[in-house]
Amino acid sequence: MAANMKAVKLRIKSVQSTMQITKAMELVASSKLRRAKERSDNCRPYFREMYKTLSSIANSNNDFSSVFTKDNGVEKVCYIVIGGDRGLAGGYNSNLFKAMEADAKGKEICVLPIGKKAVEYFKRRKAEIITESFGETASVHVADCFEIANLLCREYKEGTCGKIKLVYTEFVSMLSQQPHAVSLLPIVDLKNEDAKEVIRDLIIYEPDSTDVFNAIVPEYLAGVIYGGVCDSLASEQAARRTAMESATSNAEEMIEQLNLHYNRARQASITQEITEIVGGAEGL
Amino acid sequence: MRTFPLSIGTPDGLLYEGEVERVKVRSITGDLAILAGHANYCTALGMGEAYIKTPEGEKKRAACIGGMLTVIDGECHLLATTWEWRDEIDVERAKAAKQRAEDELKRDNITDKELRIAEAKLHRALVRISVSE
Numbered sequence: 059m060a061a062n063m064k065a066v067k068l069r070i071k072s073v074q075s076t077m078q079i080t081k082a083m084e085l086v087a088s089s090k091l092r093r094a095k096e097r098s099d100n101c102r103p104y105f106r107e108m109y110k111t112l113s114s115i116a117n118s119n120n121d122f123s124s125v126f127t128k129d130n131g132v133e134k135v136c137y138i139v140i141g142g143d144r145g146l147a148g149g150y151n152s153n154l155f156k157a158m159e160a161d162a163k164g165k166e167i168c169v170l171p172i173g174k175k176a177v178e179y180f181k182r183r184k185a186e187i188i189t190e191s192f193g194e195t196a197s198v199h200v201a202d203c204f205e206i207a208n209l210l211c212r213e214y215k216e217g218t219c220g221k222i223k224l225v226y227t228e229f230v231s232m233l234s235q236q237p238h239a240v241s242l243l244p245i246v247d248l249k250n251e252d253a254k255e256v257i258r259d260l261i262i263y264e265p266d267s268t269d270v271f272n273a274i275v276p277e278y279l280a281g282v283i284y285g286g287v288c289d290s291l292a293s294e295q296a297a298r299r300t301a302m303e304s305a306t307s308n309a310e311e312m313i314e315q316l317n318l319h320y321n322r323a324r325q326a327s328i329t330q331e332i333t334e335i336v337g338g339a340e341g342l
Numbered sequence: 343m344r345t346f347p348l349s350i351g352t353p354d355g356l357l358y359e360g361e362v363e364r365v366k367v368r369s370i371t372g373d374l375a376i377l378a379g380h381a382n383y384c385t386a387l388g389m390g391e392a393y394i395k396t397p398e399g400e401k402k403r404a405a406c407i408g409g410m411l412t413v414i415d416g417e418c419h420l421l422a423t424t425w426e427w428r429d430e431i432d433v434e435r436a437k438a439a440k441q442r443a444e445d446e447l448k449r450d451n452i453t454d455k456e457l458r459i460a461e462a463k464l465h466r467a468l469v470r471i472s473v474s475e
Contacts, residue, residue, distance in 0.1 A: 103356040104421060107349065111412050111419050115384060200353050200423075261414075264385040265371045273370055273386030274410045277423065284353050 063327065066320045070313055077309035083146065084302035091232075091295035098229055098288040105285025109240075112278055115261065116245045124271035125215055127245045132220030134166045136188065136213065137239075138206070138283060140226040140290040141176030143195050147294055148301035150227065150235070151175045157237035158225040168219060170206065172198060172287065188213065195294070198287050200280070207279035214243060221247065222279070226286035227293035233300060235293035242282060243275070344378035345397050348418045352409075352425050364395040365418060367406055376411070376418055383413040387422060389465050391473045403428040405473040407466055424466075431474045440467035 116127075139158055142151050154176075168186040171177045173195035180187055189209065192198060213219055222243040228236045241247035263270045345361040366375040368390025376383070392406035409422035443464035446456065 100355040101353045103349075104351040104353050107351045107356075107419055108421055111410070111414070111421065114414050115412070261382040261384050264369065264374070264383070269370065270384055270386050270410075274384075277386070277409060277421075280423075281353060281421065 063320060063323045066316055066323060070316045070320065073309050073312050073316065077306055077313070080302045080305040080309060084299055084306060087295050087299040087302060091292065091299055094288070094292040094295050095229070098285075098292040101285050101288050104281060105289075108278055108281045108285075112245060116247075124268045126211075126243060126271045126275045127267075129244055129246060130214075130217060130220050132217050134168060134219045135162065135221045135223055136210065136219035137162060137167055137169045138210070138222070138224045138242075138286075139169055139171050139173075139176045139180070140195060140224070140283075140286050141171065141173035141179065142290075142294040143174045144298075145175065146301065147298035150294055150297035150301075151179070154225065154227055154237045155179055157239060161223070161225070161239040170210070172206075173290075195287060195291055198284075200284055203280040203284040203287065204276065206283055207276045210243075210279055211276050220244075224282060224286050226290045227297075229289045229292040229296065232296050235297055240282075242279060245271075245275075346376075346378040346380075346416055346418060348394065348420065350394075350420045350422065350425055352422050357425055357427075358394065361397055362394045362418075363397060363399075365392070365411075365420065366394075367392040367411060367420065369411070376413060379416070380413045380418070382415070384410070385412075386410050387420075389469050391469065392425075403473055405431060405470045407469060426470065426473075428473055431470050433471065433474045436467045436470035436474070439463055440471065443467060 137158060139154070141154055145151065168188055169176075169180050170188045170192075171180050171190060172192045174193050177187075177190045177193050181190075192202065192206065210222055214222060221241065223239050223241050225237065225239045228238050230236050343363045345363050348358065348360065348362045348365055349356065350358040364375055364377055366373060368374075368388050369385045370388045373390070374385070387406060387409045389407045390405075391403065393401050393403045395401050405424070405426045405428075406420075406422050407424045409420065409425075411418070411420050413419075443460045446452070446460040447464065452460070
């Protein structure tokens, strides 16, 4: 019994120290989440407007003279995957990769991973990686997004890939984050499938559509990628906070159980001792 | 004068949303102004001074760098990479940036990429300074 008591006590201690860590991580995640959420709230209108404007252009556009607007016939899809930098965030990273794999099934792909976990994942999967220089999501700023956008535009123009898609985790609320795969290029892919055949409005492009798209597309890619990065960051922290919160409450539950065990064992050993003493006294 | 809805967005947030009489920006080919009742329109923005005229008749000046301007069904969306209202421009910083860019351009062993970056920086600094003056 004494040995059992000691084992239970040790286990309680180890669970307690784990709980301390998860609690600390929860606090860190919630303070980071507040900042990340602010940033994501700030740039969301831009991201939304940008995407909406480009979609409405896609819906009413009938000018396909720019390489960015029409299908260039290349089957290969380039995925920009925005993952997390660290683990211990529940299913955040695995859900993201699952969504990406589901979307990429049966297609020829290359990837541009952002975030350490994404880079590691695609390296392990031996996928074709365009660049792995964006290993940390948290340090990606607007300027980096422009760099990524220019790089992708170059690849697209050269015909290395025919479609560009962005996979990121949308921050729906503190408790819910949804991984998504959205099409970015060519612009015809942005067309709303279910939109009724609208009467095509004419849009005036100044000076002409090729020049406008050549100037807008890198800007648009950068804006959308930046929005995705901000949203993903907030999602990562929210996922981590939820995971750590449930880990902490699990640890609390466990400690309660173990305490019960410990007290039972203690009581049993006392009872046994008394029985032994009484038995011994009777024997005299 | 008739007004139309305008929204100005940047990666740092939505900076303006509401009715305006007129918006003037510099596109990649030159200055242009949008008035109410414009046909569907799309252009890319360059670097330069911009202003909006509110229904109260106030003219708000700003430095606008990069982005796009679209008019779809009477609504005007201006998505800029940076948009700084005149009173928010940090002139000292812009002047320092101008100095740094000029020093950079004077260097002998400058690479093509560095040259492009320095030129863009100088251009942006000049726009900010000219708007604030």
